[in-house]
Amino acid sequence: MSREKSRGRDGEKPLEDWSESPSISPWRRPLSEAGRGVGTESVVDCGWGRVIFAHTFADTERLAAVMRGEERGKRDIAFYLPDPHVLTSIGPHEFFIDPSHTYRLDFARYQPRGAPPRGLVVRPVSTREECDAIHALYRVRQMVPPAGAAVFRLRDEPHLLWLIAVESASGRVAGVVLGIDHDEAFRDPEGGTSLWSLAVDPKVSLPGVGETLVRALAEAFVDRGRRYMDLSVMHDNREAIALYEKLGFERVPVFAAKRKNPINEPLFTAPAPEEEINPYGRIIIDEARRRGVNVEVLDAEEAYFRLSMGGRSVACRESLSELTSAVAMSRCDDKRVTHRVLSRAGLRLPSQKRAAGPEENAEFLRKHGSLVVKPRRGEQGNGVSVDVRTPEALARAVRRARGGGGDVLLEETCPGQDLRIIVIDGQVVAAAMRRPAKVTGTGTRTIRTLLRKQSRRRAAATGGESRIPLDAETRRCVADAGHSLDDVLPEGETLVLRKTANLHTGGTIEDVTPELHPALAAAARQAAAALDIPVVGLDLIVPDVAGPDYVIIEANERPGLANHEPQPTAERFLDFLFPQTRSRDA
Numbered sequence: 001m002s003r004e005k006s007r008g009r010d011g012e013k014p015l016e017d018w019s020e021s022p023s024i025s026p027w028r029r030p031l032s033e034a035g036r037g038v039g040t041e042s043v044v045d046c047g048w049g050r051v052i053f054a055h056t057f058a059d060t061e062r063l064a065a066v067m068r069g070e071e072r073g074k075r076d077i078a079f080y081l082p083d084p085h086v087l088t089s090i091g092p093h094e095f096f097i098d099p100s101h102t103y104r105l106d107f108a109r110y111q112p113r114g115a116p117p118r119g120l121v122v123r124p125v126s127t128r129e130e131c132d133a134i135h136a137l138y139r140v141r142q143m144v145p146p147a148g149a150a151v152f153r154l155r156d157e158p159h160l161l162w163l164i165a166v167e168s169a170s171g172r173v174a175g176v177v178l179g180i181d182h183d184e185a186f187r188d189p190e191g192g193t194s195l196w197s198l199a200v201d202p203k204v205s206l207p208g209v210g211e212t213l214v215r216a217l218a219e220a221f222v223d224r225g226r227r228y229m230d231l232s233v234m235h236d237n238r239e240a241i242a243l244y245e246k247l248g249f250e251r252v253p254v255f256a257a258k259r260k261n262p263i264n265e266p267l268f269t270a271p272a273p274e275e276e277i278n279p280y281g282r283i284i285i286d287e288a289r290r291r292g293v294n295v296e297v298l299d300a301e302e303a304y305f306r307l308s309m310g311g312r313s314v315a316c317r318e319s320l321s322e323l324t325s326a327v328a329m330s331r332c333d334d335k336r337v338t339h340r341v342l343s344r345a346g347l348r349l350p351s352q353k354r355a356a357g358p359e360e361n362a363e364f365l366r367k368h369g370s371l372v373v374k375p376r377r378g379e380q381g382n383g384v385s386v387d388v389r390t391p392e393a394l395a396r397a398v399r400r401a402r403g404g405g406g407d408v409l410l411e412e413t414c415p416g417q418d419l420r421i422i423v424i425d426g427q428v429v430a431a432a433m434r435r436p437a438k439v440t441g442t443g444t445r446t447i448r449t450l451l452r453k454q455s456r457r458r459a460a461a462t463g464g465e466s467r468i469p470l471d472a473e474t475r476r477c478v479a480d481a482g483h484s485l486d487d488v489l490p491e492g493e494t495l496v497l498r499k500t501a502n503l504h505t506g507g508t509i510e511d512v513t514p515e516l517h518p519a520l521a522a523a524a525r526q527a528a529a530a531l532d533i534p535v536v537g538l539d540l541i542v543p544d545v546a547g548p549d550y551v552i553i554e555a556n557e558r559p560g561l562a563n564h565e566p567q568p569t570a571e572r573f574l575d576f577l578f579p580q581t582r583s584r585d586a
Contacts, residue, residue, distance in 0.1 A: 040056050040057070040058070040186070041056055041057055041062070041066070042056040042185050042186035043066060044159060044160070044180055044185055045150075045154065046146065046154070046160070046178060046180075046196060046197070047146025047147065047150035047151050047154055048074060048075060048138070048143070048144040048145065048146040048197060049070070049071075049074040049075040049076045049077065049144060050070070050074075050076045050077075051076075051077055051079055051180060051194070051196065052066060052067060052076060052077065052078040052079065053079055053080055053182075053185070053186060054078040054079060054080050054081040054082065054087075054257070055080040055081075055082050056186050060083055060086045060087055060090060061090065063078060063087065064087060064090045064091055064094075064095070067094075067095065067257075067259055068094070068259070070259050070261065073144075073263075074144060074263075075144045075258065075261070075263050075264065076258065076259065077098065077232070077256050077257075077258055078256060078257045078258070079194070079232065079254070079256050080254055080255075080256075081097075081254075081255045081256055081257050084097050084255045084257055087257055088257070092292070092310075092580075093260065093291055093292060093309075093578075093580055093581035094259060094260055095257050095258070095259060095260065096257065096258060096260055096264075096267065096268040096292070097255060097256075097257055098232070098255075098256040098257055098258050098267065099234065099235050099267055100232045100233055100234050100235060100256060101232070101233055101234075101235050101241070101251055102230055102231070102232055102251070102252050102253075102254035102255075102256070103230065103231050103233060103241075103244045103245075103249035103250065103251055103252070104228050104229070104230050104249060104250055104251075104252045105218055105228060105229045105230075105244075105247065105248055105249045105250075106227075106228050106248070106250070107218070107221070107222050107226065107227055107228055107229070108227070109248060110218060110222070110247075110248055111248065112215065112219060113215060116165075116208075116212045116216070117206050117207060117208050117209075117212065119167060119168045119169060119206055120165055120166070120167065120168065120174065120206055120209065120212060121165070121166045121167075121168055122163060122164070122165050122166075122212060122213065122216045123163070123164065123166070124155070124161065124162060124163060124164075125151065125155050125162040125163070125164050125176070126155070128148060128149075128152050130164060130173060131148040131149070131151035131152040131155070132148035133148075133164075133172075133173040134146070134148065134151050134162070134164065134173065134176045135147060135148045135151070137173060137175075137176060137199050137201055138176075138197070138199055140201065140202065141199045141200075141202070143197065143199060144263060158181070158184045159180060159181050159182075159184035159185040160178065160179070160180060160181075161178070161179040161180075161181065161217065161220060161221075162176065162177075162178055163176070163177050163178075163179070163213055163216055163217055163220070164176050165200075165209050165212055165213055167204065167206065172201070172204075173201070174200065174201050174204040174206065174209050175198070175199060175200040175201060175204070175209040175210060175212075175213050176197070176198075176199050176213070177195060177196075177197070177198045177199075177213040177214065177216075177217050178195070178196045178197050179193055179194065179195055179196070179217045179220065179221060179229070180193060180194045180196065181193050181221065181224065181226065182194065182226075183224075183226065190227065190228075191225070191226045191227035191228070192226065192227065192228055192229070192230060193221040193226045193228070193229045193230070194229060194230045194231060195214065195217055195229055195230070195231040196231070196232075198210060198213060198214065198231075198240075200213075210243060211243060211246075211247065214243070214244075214247060215247070217229070218247075230252070230254065231244065231249070232256055260290070260291065260292060262290065265289070265290055268292055269289040269290065269292065275297045275300030276300055277297065277300055277303050277305070278303050278318070279560075279562040280303060280318040280319065280560045280561060280562050281303030281305060281316075281317075281318050282562070283561055283562040283569075283570045284305075284307075284316065284318065284319065284561065284570050284573060284574070285297075285305060286570070287570040287571055287573070287574050288307050288574055291309075291574060291578070291581040292309070292581070293307050293308065293309045293574070293578060293581065294307070294308040294309065295307060296308070298315065302317065303317055303318045304316070304317045307577060307578070309578050309580075309581070310580075312578065314577050314578075316577075317558065318558055318560070318561075319535050319558055319559055319560070319561050319573060320535070320557055320558040321534075321535070321577060323534055323535075323576075323577070324533055324534060324535060324557060325532070325533075327532070328531055328532050328533040328534075328557065329533075329557045331531050331532075331533070331555075332531060332533065332536065332554075332555040332556060332557040333377055333557065334376060334377060335374065335375075335376055335377070335409055335554060336352075336354065336376055336407070336409060338531070338554065338555050339352050341530050341531060342527055342530055342531075342552055342555075344530075345526060345527070345529075345530035346526075347523055347526060347527055347530070347552055348523075348550060348551050348552065349551055349552050349553070350372075350411050350412045350413075350414050350541075350551050350553060351368065351411070351412045352409055352410065352411045352412075353409070353410050354376075354407060354408070354409060354410075355373070355398050355401075355402075355407070355408035355409065355410050358391070358395060361391075361394055361395075361398065361410060362391045362394065364410050365388070365389075365390075365391065365394055365410075368412040368413065369389070369413075370387050370388065370389050370412070370413035371387075371388045371389075371394065371397075371410050371411060371412060371413055372384065372385070372386050372387075372388070372410075372411040372412070372413055372553075373385045373388055373394065373397035373398055373400075373401050373408060373409070373410060373411075374401055374408070374409055374411070375401045375402070375403065375406055375407070375408060375409070376406055376407035376408065376409050377406055377407075378406075379556065379558075383400055383401040383403055384401070384473070385397035385400065385401065385473055385476070386413065386498075387413055387480075388413075393476065394410075396472070396476075400472060400473070411553070414541045414551045414553075415541075415543070416541040416542050416543045416549075416551075417433055417435075417541070417542055417543070417544075417545070418433065418434040418435070418436075418539065418540075418541060419431060419432070419433055419434070419512070419520070419539070419540045419541070419542045419545060419550075420432050420434055420509070420537055420538070420539055420540075420559070420563075421516070421520065421521070421524040421537070421538045421540065422535075422536075422537055422559055422561070422564060422567075422569055423524050423525060423527075423528040423535070423536050423537075423538065424534065424535050424569070424572045424573055424575075424576055425534055425535075425572070425575070425576040426525060426528065426529065426534075427525070427572070428513075428516070428521045428524055428525060429564075429567060429568070429569050429572045430511070430513050430564035430567035430569050431511070431512050431513045431516040431520070431521075431545070432509045432510060432511050432512060432513075432563065432564055433509070433510045433512050433545060434508070434509050435508050435509070435510065436496050436497070436498050437454065437468045437496070437497045437498050437508075438454075438494055438495060438496045438497055439451060439454050439489065439494070439495055439497060440489075440492065440493070440494050440495075441488070441489030441490045441491050441492060441493040441494075441495070442489070442491055443488065443489075443490055443491030443492075444488065445488065445489070446485065446486050446487060446488055446489075447478060447483055447484070447485050447486070447487055447488075447489050447495060448470075448485040448486060450489060451468055451470065451474070451485070451497060452470075454468060455467045455468040468497055468498070470485075473498060474497055474498055477496065477497055477498050478495070478497065481495055481496070483495065509563050509564070511564060511565070511566065511567060512545045513564075513567050515545050515546050516545060516546075517544075517545065517546055517547055517548050518548075519548035519550075520540065520542065520545070520548065520550055523540070523550055523552065524538050524540075527552055527555065531555055533555070533557060534576060535557075535559070535573065535576070536555055536556065536557060536559065537555070537556035537558075537559025537560075538552060538554075538555050538556075539552070539553050539554040539555070539556070540552050540553065541553055561573060571583075
């Protein structure tokens with residue numbers, strides 16, 4: 001059927017005559033030789049990302065290199081991919097086959113419908129305000145939004161055609177679609193075109209906006225003498241697929257690929273595990289899934305999981321993995337052994353001895369004036385007393401630390417701040433100052449009330465991982481400050497509730513990685529090497545994070561990586577476990 005004789009349903013005016021209608025502005029414009037692509041390696045900027053015409057690349061390695069140039073916050077797509085299996089083999093951790101279908105509208109068989117719905121005007125985008133409206137519309141539809149300035153800059157590119165549907169009464173942009181003219185882009189011998197990023201305002205009341213835009217774009221390309229129009233649609237978008245099939249689009253065997261980035265994450269990762277995992281395991285699991293690493297939760301309550309990719313499988317408990325040897329773990333678990341290993345390596349540590357009888361303990365106290373008392377084995381600050389100054393307090397602290405009957409260590413108290421340094425695979429990844437739990441007086445509330453309120457806040461902020469215990473150590477610290485729990489703390493006065501800065505007992509943490517002195521970083525790397533441990537959290541006491549002085553007090557074989565934002569602790573942990581997934585920018 002010739003276009004001149006074609007009519008819409010019920011005798012409506014054919015679509016090719018829309019440009020003569022007073023409600024439709026013409027969008028025809030002459031083809032420009034200057035606007036043509038170079039014919040090879042065609043890449044089209046669309047504002048929200050790039051359409052990379054993969055079949056114009058002679059080399060898949062070169063195609064991969066261009067795809068790696070994707071800008072942060074944008075979504076590129078490599079279309080007409082001739083060898084998807086080769087691309088994904090080049091970078092299985094970087095690229096994935098887009099789970100979309102490709103549909104084609106053959107213009108030789110296309111049946112135009114007629115005039116658009118009453119009250120709707122279809123025309124090319126022209127003003128900056130319309131470009132800003134397009135940006136807002138994409139955001140409403142949860143699509144990657146091109147900046148209004150980008151659309152305004154690209155609106156006159158001869159290979160692009162932005163069409164908008166505008167409500168006549170309100171002037172509001174009700175929908176938008178983008179078309180690419182392949183002949184203008186790369187001298188396409190097939191005379192093809194493609195449709196991209198169709199979006200309709202969900203609040204619009206007029207029917208058929210999406211169909212009207214698709215038909216309008218098809219008619220514009222027919223007027224240019226093109227032969228077909230392709231589009232990519234998510235395989236499970238049944239509503240859109242139904243529309244395209246109604247208009248005469250048919251499936252064609254064309255593949256596309258994208259980069260693995262946070263925007264595309266739902267397309268290439270398995271569903272998140274249903275089990276509740278603590279924040280220290282969750283941060284690692286989330287990063288693994290972003291990279292396409294398979295996650296199997298083994299024990300949700302204790303945060304055991306298995307990470308697998310290809311032929312490699314690693315079991316983890318939070319940041320403790322099978323790659324940490326049992327010997328290295330035992331060196332960190334036994335604080336006495338940790339002290340000996342690091343002392344022999346020439347690192348600075350506080351004076352330390354095993355708790356013995358009352359007289360011998362009191363003599364060690366007299367020598368140093370203030371002691372830290374802690375179990376030989378233990379974690380998360382359990383059983384630790386800091387700044388013990390009297391024989392009576394020392395005896396109580398030893399009994400508390402002994403708990404189930406294990407050995408107890410006495411250690412000189414070193415003045416300074418509590419610094420945690422994370423070392424992964426021999427490199428310092430993060431440093432954070434840990435500060436003990438404290439409250440500030442209001443002049444009306446008791447210390448007990450302030451403590452409970454602060455504990456609830458810490459628990460809410462950490463998913464229940466951090467709370468301030470109302471135990472003997474807290475009572476001792478409050479008493480040493482001259483208060484009881486039932487005292488009303490004066491307004492503005494700050495009271496430190498515990499001398500230890502462990503997060504599990506209500507402490508807070510502040511990232512200081514940029515200020516870390518090179519000597520402190522070097523000491524941390526040396527300590528990790530001496531312990532022969534690939535992932536470790538080292539606790540230091542420092543007068544100043546920007547200075548070289550320190551003592552190392554502990555090593556933690558299972559440091560909490562979730563405590564060190566914005567530093568990329570989980571990313572570096574996955575780099576260590578699965579180096580093939582490491583980003584080239586890391």
